Amino acid sequence: MSKKQDNEITLKIKGNLDEFYNDIENKEFKIVHEFSMDDTYFVPKILNLKETSTREILSKAVLVRKIIGKTSGEVSQKITFKIKEFDTDGNILNQDSINCEVLDIQSAKKLLKAIGYKEIMNIQEDDRVYESAGFRFAVKDIRNGDNLIEAEIGENEDVDTVEELVEKVANFKIPVYLDNYFVKKAEVELDKVLGRK
Numbered sequence: 697m698s699k700k701q702d703n704e705i706t707l708k709i710k711g712n713l714d715e716f717y718n719d720i721e722n723k724e725f726k727i728v729h730e731f732s733m734d735d736t737y738f739v740p741k742i743l744n745l746k747e748t749s750t751r752e753i754l755s756k757a758v759l760v761r762k763i764i765g766k767t768s769g770e771v772s773q774k775i776t777f778k779i780k781e782f783d784t785d786g787n788i789l790n791q792d793s794i795n796c797e798v799l800d801i802q803s804a805k806k807l808l809k810a811i812g813y814k815e816i817m818n819i820q821e822d823d824r825v826y827e828s829a830g831f832r833f834a835v836k837d838i839r840n841g842d843n844l845i846e847a848e849i850g851e852n853e854d855v856d857t858v859e860e861l862v863e864k865v866a867n868f869k870i871p872v873y874l875d876n877y878f879v880k881k882a883e884v885e886l887d888k889v890l891g892r893k
Contacts, residue, residue, distance in 0.1 A: 710871040729825040753816070819885050823836055842879070
C-alpha cells in the first residue's frame, strides 16, 4: 500500500485537442509518456445519492483503477481512496491518495460489492504527459467528457505551490481557460450521471 500527497491544478483546454497538441508541440513540449486510465467509482450502498451533495458522495468513494502504459506497456491495477481538503470557494487546499495494488480488477470490484459498496460511475481517459524546460503536465482526453490538463507539484522541479504551477502555465501560454484552476473531473462527470447539470 502506498500514500501519495501532491497538490495539483486541473484546467479545461481551449479548442479541439488536435489544435491543442499542435500548439504545445510548437512550443517545444515533447511527449514523455502515454497511458490510458479506467476508473470505476464505488460508494457505500447505504448512501442516499439523491439527498447527498456531489462532493460529499465523492468524499466517500473508493476507486478501482486500471492504468495501461501505452509507451511502457506496464499495467497497474489498484484500489484508490482520495482525501481532499477544500476552502470555502471550492478550491483544493490539499489532497492525499491511498493506493493498494491489486492483482485482478474484477475481483476487487466483487470484493467491494461484497462488503457493502455499489458502483456509481466509470470514467475512462487517454493521457499524454508532456514536458518542456523542466515543466511537466498531463493532457487528459476524457471519453465523452472535457479535455483537461493536470500539473502536479510533485512532478515539477522548482515548484512548491499551486501559485507557481499557475504561473508556469501562464508563462508557457498554454491554451487553457484560466478562470478555474481546480476543474473537478469526477464532480463534473457524477453530476451528469445523477442528472444534476
